[in-house]
Amino acid sequence: MSDRIIPITMPKWGLSMQEGKVNRWLVSAGDPIQTGTEVVEVESDKIAGVIEAAHGGLLQRQVVKEGDVLPVGALLGVITESEIAESEIETFVNDFQSRFVPGATEEDQPAVAPEIVTVDGRHISYLRRGETGDPILLIHGFGGDKNNWLFNHEALAATHTVYALDLPGHGNSDKNIDDPTFSGFTKVLLGFAAALKLKEFHLVGHSLGGAISLSAALESPDRVKSVTVISSVGLGEEIDAEYLRGFVAANSRKELKDLTRRLFANEELVTRRLVDDLLRFKRLDGVRSALEAILSFLLEGDRQRTVLSQDIKNLRMPIRAIWGEKDRIIPASHATAIGKDVHILPSAGHSVQMEAANEVNRLLRF
Amino acid sequence: MARKISFKQAINEAIAQEMGRDETVIAMGEDNVGGMGGDGEKDAWGGVLGVTKGLYGKYGDRIMDTPISESAFIGAAIGAAVCGLRPVAELMFVDFMGVCFDQIFNQAAKFRYMFGGKAVTPVVIRTMIGAGFRAAAQHSQCLYSLFTHIPGLKCVIPSSPYDAKGLLIQSIRDNDPVIFFEHKLLYGLESDVPEESYAIPFGEANVIREGDDVTIVAIGRMVHVAQQAADDLAKEGIQTEVIDPRTTSPLDVDTILDSVANTGRLVIVDESHPRCNVGTDIAALVGQKAFGDLKAPVTIVSAPHVPVPFSDSLEDLYIPSPARVKAVTKEVLEYSK
Numbered sequence: 001m002s003d004r005i006i007p008i009t010m011p012k013w014g015l016s017m018q019e020g021k022v023n024r025w026l027v028s029a030g031d032p033i034q035t036g037t038e039v040v041e042v043e044s045d046k047i048a049g050v051i052e053a054a055h056g057g058l059l060q061r062q063v064v065k066e067g068d069v070l071p072v073g074a075l076l077g078v079i080t081e082s083e084i085a086e087s088e089i090e091t092f093v094n095d096f097q098s099r100f101v102p103g104a105t106e107e108d109q110p111a112v113a114p115e116i117v118t119v120d121g122r123h124i125s126y127l128r129r130g131e132t133g134d135p136i137l138l139i140h141g142f143g144g145d146k147n148n149w150l151f152n153h154e155a156l157a158a159t160h161t162v163y164a165l166d167l168p169g170h171g172n173s174d175k176n177i178d179d180p181t182f183s184g185f186t187k188v189l190l191g192f193a194a195a196l197k198l199k200e201f202h203l204v205g206h207s208l209g210g211a212i213s214l215s216a217a218l219e220s221p222d223r224v225k226s227v228t229v230i231s232s233v234g235l236g237e238e239i240d241a242e243y244l245r246g247f248v249a250a251n252s253r254k255e256l257k258d259l260t261r262r263l264f265a266n267e268e269l270v271t272r273r274l275v276d277d278l279l280r281f282k283r284l285d286g287v288r289s290a291l292e293a294i295l296s297f298l299l300e301g302d303r304q305r306t307v308l309s310q311d312i313k314n315l316r317m318p319i320r321a322i323w324g325e326k327d328r329i330i331p332a333s334h335a336t337a338i339g340k341d342v343h344i345l346p347s348a349g350h351s352v353q354m355e356a357a358n359e360v361n362r363l364l365r366f
Numbered sequence: 367m368a369r370k371i372s373f374k375q376a377i378n379e380a381i382a383q384e385m386g387r388d389e390t391v392i393a394m395g396e397d398n399v400g401g402m403g404g405d406g407e408k409d410a411w412g413g414v415l416g417v418t419k420g421l422y423g424k425y426g427d428r429i430m431d432t433p434i435s436e437s438a439f440i441g442a443a444i445g446a447a448v449c450g451l452r453p454v455a456e457l458m459f460v461d462f463m464g465v466c467f468d469q470i471f472n473q474a475a476k477f478r479y480m481f482g483g484k485a486v487t488p489v490v491i492r493t494m495i496g497a498g499f500r501a502a503a504q505h506s507q508c509l510y511s512l513f514t515h516i517p518g519l520k521c522v523i524p525s526s527p528y529d530a531k532g533l534l535i536q537s538i539r540d541n542d543p544v545i546f547f548e549h550k551l552l553y554g555l556e557s558d559v560p561e562e563s564y565a566i567p568f569g570e571a572n573v574i575r576e577g578d579d580v581t582i583v584a585i586g587r588m589v590h591v592a593q594q595a596a597d598d599l600a601k602e603g604i605q606t607e608v609i610d611p612r613t614t615s616p617l618d619v620d621t622i623l624d625s626v627a628n629t630g631r632l633v634i635v636d637e638s639h640p641r642c643n644v645g646t647d648i649a650a651l652v653g654q655k656a657f658g659d660l661k662a663p664v665t666i667v668s669a670p671h672v673p674v675p676f677s678d679s680l681e682d683l684y685i686p687s688p689a690r691v692k693a694v695t696k697e698v699l700e701y702s703k
Binding site for chain 1: 367528560562563564565566567570572573576621624
């Protein structure tokens with residue numbers, strides 16, 4: 001296999017992804033590209049995302065058509081560093097196709113599966129990826145789960161050991177919550193790190209997870225090496241209380257679909273499966289009362305009850321904020337409470353780590 | 367965590383979890399325990415197709431064997447429900463339900479209404495429906511329309527293991543009498559089902575797939591037949607919306623009307639006899655409420671108006687097939703005024 005020919009393959013976003021649909025090509029065959037150029041948009045059963053070029057050069061060939069559905073790992077296109085003979089590309093493609101076995105990569109590698117750890121008598125589900133570097137803990141937001149990091153987890157795992165956990169009341173963790181406050185969740189988060197024997201770690205938190213990360217940094221500054229908050233709770237009073245209450249109350253796909261769309265600038269990203277999974281989560285025994293308990297702490301009237309902006313000024317570790325400019329849940333202006341290291345990404349909404357995953361992954365350097 | 371289990375296991379798990387959660391839940395039916403004189407699991411037959419197998423080992427006397435006298439034990443279950451228990455009674459085949467119509471239609475269905483809301487009847491009657499089991503005319507019908515007709519009863523017809531578990535848990539927690547129809551050909555079907563308990567609300571249709579060209583509403587096992595037809599139609603570029611009402615009483619009319627407002631074309635697939643069935647009911651509702659949206663006549667694919675044949679080849683012809691659903695759907699698509 002020539003070093004000068006780089007395949008673009010169907011990514012695996014999240015544990016359940018087995019195939020993806022090629023939505024559209026963003027670069028024409030023969031066009032020059034650079035590292036990071038958005039090349040092709042792909043849709044899994046949950047959400048659509050963009051594949052960026054891992055290497056600069058030329059997009060030599062679009063092997064598949066828009067609308068094609070292909071298994072994870074399948075060849076989508078070919079990048080070369082420079083012009084090369086058509087026959088060489090032909091050989092490369094034929095070679096790839098003859099060797100490619102759908103699902104084979106999964107069987108070759110040890111399966112990545114969620115694990116359970118007991119923290120204060122409560123089961124916490126988490127997914128660990130990566131073997132090297134300082135640990136990073138990914139903390140999702142209100143009503144979310146560890147799959148909210150599906151576009152980020154693997155990218156970060158190239159250089160770090162990355163844990164995505166389900167907060168109590170969420171995902172596959174136990175649903176009972178005795179303390180729905182920032183400090184209650186902080187206790188669980190620090191207990192989780194202790195249970196896994198992580199001495200020092202970076203925290204990356206989305207929305208409610210951002211406030212929990214900041215609260216953990218205040219509680220245990222020696223262990224927290226840095227904090228990245230994404231579209232975070234706790235940095236100002238404004239919040240879309242109607243969304244939060246609606247999310248807790250929603251019982252049908254239709255209601256939930258309309259609400260979930262508010263999380264994204266591009267509403268088309270919300271697929272049936274994403275909404276279905278949320279609905280399935282919300283139906284589990286104990287979830288509704290857990291969400292109601294958190295909400296009663298989060299909100300005072302229609303505003304956020306607890307703002308940490310003053311407290312965090314004393315923190316000494318690096319803190320950065322990433323926000324979607326079009327966040328409809330929590331305004332991007334709250335990011336200024338963090339200080340200098342602030343990144344507002346245009347044309348992204350509240351779930352910016354999903355909607356602008358590649359840009360967020362580039363910012364997540366430790 | 368979700369893992370793959372069968373429709374039959376999902377039903378068993380729903381009963382087991384509710385019995386664990388609430389000690390007023392009991393289960394009863396013919397051979398639900400056994401009756402052969404052994405003890406515990408060894409003797410637990412678990413009903414005619416083994417759906418309740420293992421429950422006796424877990425919950426002992428809260429699982430009861432009943433005599434082969436449907437009128438007696440369905441009456442007992444309804445009476446126990448009025449007195450504070452939450453019985454889950456298994457009545458082998460819906461075809462045998464006729465002998466307990468008074469208990470169901472005229473007692474259970476009426477108590478809450480006639481006692482001004484002071485009495486509740488939280489009973490669940492589980493029963494098998496459907497053709498394709500080579501069990502002849504008296505063990506193969508889909509009689510849910512009879513029960514849908516009666517105010518005061520709730521009628522649940524799950525089509526997947528996930529729905530079976532969540533709907534049965536909701537049925538057990540519900541304070542009204544619920545008839546829970548299990549298509550026997552679905553028992554082996556597997557899908558992802560969470561280990562935890564969850565309840566699916568009644569009256570909430572499941573939109574199985576979205577499409578703009580035509581709507582298919584399908585009941586119970588026919589959901590899978592409709593999906594196969596929709597897969598075939600997709601190969602010809604036709605986008606079908608498939609709706610599973612999941613409960614026929616209450617019925618989620620809004621989801622059907624919303625879909626028809628978009629597609630203008632409706633096919634209903636109902637395995638039951640064609641006269642006065644759920645299909646005709648939905649067709650009438652759509653005809654009344656969405657006449658202006660329709661671009662073609664509402665069309666129903668049902669079994670013919672005959673008893674379910676015992677002959678294999680005739681029984682196969684009797685059941686609506688994906689090919690028939692596809693052909694009818696294409697006629698509806700090609701219709702012009």
